[in-house]
Amino acid sequence: MxxxxxxxxxxxxxxxxxxxxxxxxxxxxxxxxxxxxxxxxxxxxxxxxxxxxxxxxxxxxxxxxxxxxxxxxxxxxxxxxxxxxxxxxxxxxxxxxxxxxxxxxxxxxxxxxxxxxxxxxxxxxxxxxxxxxxxxxxxxxxxxxxxxxxxxxxxxxxxxxxxxxxxxxxxxxxxxxxxxxxxxxxxxxxxxxxxxxxxxxxxxxxxxxxxxFATSKIDVELNGRSAHAGVNPEDGKNALLAASSAILNLHTLPQISKGMSRLNVGVAQGGSGRNVVPGNASFKMEVRGEEDEIVEYLIKRTNEVVEGAAKQYGVDFKVQEVGSGQxxxxxxxxxxxxxxxxxxxxxxxxxxxxxxxxxxxxxxxxxxxxxxxxxxxxxxxxxxxxxxxxxxxxxxxxxxxxxxxxxxxxxxxxxxxx
Known part of the structure; x- marks a missing residue:
């Protein structure tokens, strides 16, 4: 056999x-x-x-x-x-x-x-x-x-x-x-x-x-406005900076006393040229937790962090769950x-x-x-x-x-x- x-x-x-x-x-x-x-x-x-x-x-x-x-x-x-x-x-x-x-x-x-x-x-x-x-x-x-x-x-x-x-x-x-x-x-x-x-x-x-671990797989999109980085940068809304701010702050989150937790941003993309204020950016991330409640908390905080970064840089955002496990x-x-x-x-x-x-x-x-x-x-x-x-x-x-x-x-x- x-x-x-x-x-x-x-x-x-x-x-x-x-x-x-x-x-x-x-x-x-x-x-x-x-x-x-x-x-x-x-x-x-x-x-x-x-x-x-x-x-x-x-x-x-x-x-x-x-x-x-x-x-x-x-x-x-x-x-x-x-x-x-x-x-x-x-x-x-x-x-x-x-x-x-x-x-x-x-x-x-x-x-x-x-x-x-x-x-x-x-x-x-x-x-x-x-x-x-x-x-x-x-x-x-x-x-x-x-x-x-x-x-x-x-x-x-x-x-x-x-x-x-x-x-x-x-x-x-x-x-x-x-x-x-x-x-x-x-x-x-x-x-x-x-x-x-x-x-x-x-x-x-x-x-x-x-x-x-319970888990959630999350895709994040941020949409601002592109502009010439030399002529009129003030007309742009930098989605890449918003994404960067969100990513850095997200990695401060997994400090939870209820059990083990994990957070990782594994893919980040944005921009179209060195002389263009990037109007679009995206990243892919996951959270994991020893209990479902930990993941629910991390999802809630992810939305809050992304929303805060989006407001800071004046861009729109979308957070989408694309996978989950209990x-x-x-x-x-x-x-x-x-x-x-x-x-x-x-x-x-x-x-x-x-x-x-x-x-x-x-x-x-x-x-x-x-x-x-x-x-x-x-x-x-x-x-x-x-x-x-x-x-x-x-x-x-x-x-x-x-x-x-x-x-x-x-x-x-x-x-x-x-």
């Missing part, structure tokens, strides 16, 4: 597609799931909106133009950005409803093309110069497909109902909310989320992740201990309360399940990495996909009898 998983992972590694542009990826997933016997749900039926951080029409059309997809079914809604897929399996036997989610999008990153990088040496490097699977989502999809296959093949021996989400747009925390805002994830009894790598080596399993609202320690005990009994080397120290919008699924009275858990599958996540030399130990598969199927077998 491992060699089949490796072959599948390497195929998906060659066709990475960023958030909301996972056209070929979605079609490939659907066809493989149909071949297993699933009635696959896709397109508008699996999205309730908002599709946060949605690409421009120009970006979507450019990606469409480079695609040559012979799907064998109508993919018009997929090509409009309704990407991802959902499959369900009802065994017909009394038992719990168990949900799983696997993310499918890639990073906006040019993959390293040098010898010594395994995808280069072994012929499965990205064929998309604008994207790369640098966060193991190619591995996550592979695990999800093989778990789906196992469920279908063993359905006569299983109990209850199963739902698997292949979620688009995890990068930037954009896709989960749109899927959760549907009827598909109501009344789930148990939910499993997972991630390969992060901060654990191969052989270690993190049970009950903590430190999954903190885990319910840490069910009793359930975590139960799964930890199960995995230890099967010989796994587990670590409790492993710190994730990043954001992951799988928390929308987890919190929805908790609100409905179910139980959820996030697992980290340790993996030796060639370079860190989101690095152009990222690669993981492919053998850990089989470990993840075995852990998930073992956990399902246990939970179905509860």
């Amino acid at each position: 491992l060699q089949e998983m490796i072959k599948t992972r390497r195929f998906f590694h060659t066709i990475p597609e960023p958030a909301w542009l996972e056209f070929q990826t979605t079609v490939e997933l659907i066809n493989r799931l149909k071949d297993m016997g699933y009635a696959v749900e896709y397109g508008k039926s699996i999205h309730g909106g908002p599709r946060m951080g949605f690409p421009s029409e120009e970006t979507i059309n450019a990606h469409k133009d480079q695609m040559k997809i012979d799907a064998g079914f109508n993919i018009s809604q997929i090509l409009d950005g309704y990407t991802g897929a959902i499959v369900k399996l009802d065994t017909g036997q009394p038992g719990p409803t168990i949900g799983l989610r696997f993310d499918i999008d890639a990073n906006d990153l040019l993959e390293n093309n040098e010898s010594g990088h395994r995808p280069v040496d072994e012929g499965f490097v990205s064929t998309n110069p604008k994207a790369m699977h640098a966060c193991a989502h190619d591995g996550h999809m592979t695990i999800g497909l093989f778990v789906a296959k196992w469920l279908m093949e063993n359905r006569k021996d299983l109990k209850g109902r199963y739902i698997i989400a292949f979620q688009p747009a995890e990068e930037g925390a954009r896709g989960a909310l749109s899927m959760v805002n549907t009827h598909h994830f109501d009344n789930i009894d148990y939910f499993l989320g997972m991630h390969l790598g992060i901060n654990l080596p191969s052989g270690k399993i993190g049970v009950g992740s903590v430190g999954i 903190a885990i609202k319910v840490h069910d320690e009793e359930f975590y201990d139960e799964i930890d005990k199960l995995l230890k009994s099967k010989g796994y080397d587990t670590v409790r309360n492993n710190n994730f120290n990043a954001s992951e919008d799988v928390t929308y699924f987890m919190n929805k399940v908790s609100e409905d009275g179910g139980k959820s858990i996030h697992l980290l599958i340790g993996s030796d990495l060639k370079a860190g996540h989101h690095n152009d030399k990222f690669d993981f130990n492919e053998e850990d996909m089989l470990i993840a598969y075995n852990i998930i199927t073992t956990t399902i077998e246990y939970l179905q009898d509860k």
Whole structure:
């Protein structure tokens, strides 16, 4: 089985597609799931909106133009950005409803093309110069497909109902909310989320992740008035200075006693020439917090800081949230201990309360399940990495996909009898 998983992972590694542009990826997933016997749900039926951080029409059309997809079914809604897929399996036997989610999008990153990088040496490097699977989502999809296959093949021996989400747009925390805002994830009894790598080596399993930060991804635009910088600078309204003032002041904000917080402005642009008072400027930023309340506070203060800078320089402004993720609202320690005990009994080397120290919008699924009275858990599958996540030399130990598969199927077998 491992060699089949490796072959599948390497195929998906060659066709990475960023958030909301996972056209070929979605079609490939659907066809493989149909071949297993699933009635696959896709397109508008699996999205309730908002599709946060949605690409421009120009970006979507450019990606469409480079695609040559012979799907064998109508993919018009997929090509409009309704990407991802959902499959369900009802065994017909009394038992719990168990949900799983696997993310499918890639990073906006040019993959390293040098010898010594395994995808280069072994012929499965990205064929998309604008994207790369640098966060193991190619591995996550592979695990999800093989778990789906196992469920279908063993359905006569299983109990209850199963739902698997292949979620688009995890990068930037954009896709989960749109899927959760549907009827598909109501009344789930148990939910499993997972991630390969992060901060654990191969052989270690993190049970009950903590430190999954709430987050908000924010785009800011400032619009003033351009003018000749020598002849009549007084006629200009300098949007770049307003942006600079806002950025400097924003970085004084993360001092909050309620828990850990983060703020980063990662992109800033403005101006058109050295002799022109810049009439337009923009920047992209994010905030993170250990609790949702921290992020809400940072969003509020971001708006205030940007508004203050805009007033100072007499420019207009727009603040837009383009991605979001929640903190885990319910840490069910009793359930975590139960799964930890199960995995230890099967010989796994587990670590409790492993710190994730990043954001992951799988928390929308987890919190929805908790609100409905179910139980959820996030697992980290340790993996030796060639370079860190989101690095152009990222690669993981492919053998850990089989470990993840075995852990998930073992956990399902246990939970179905509860």
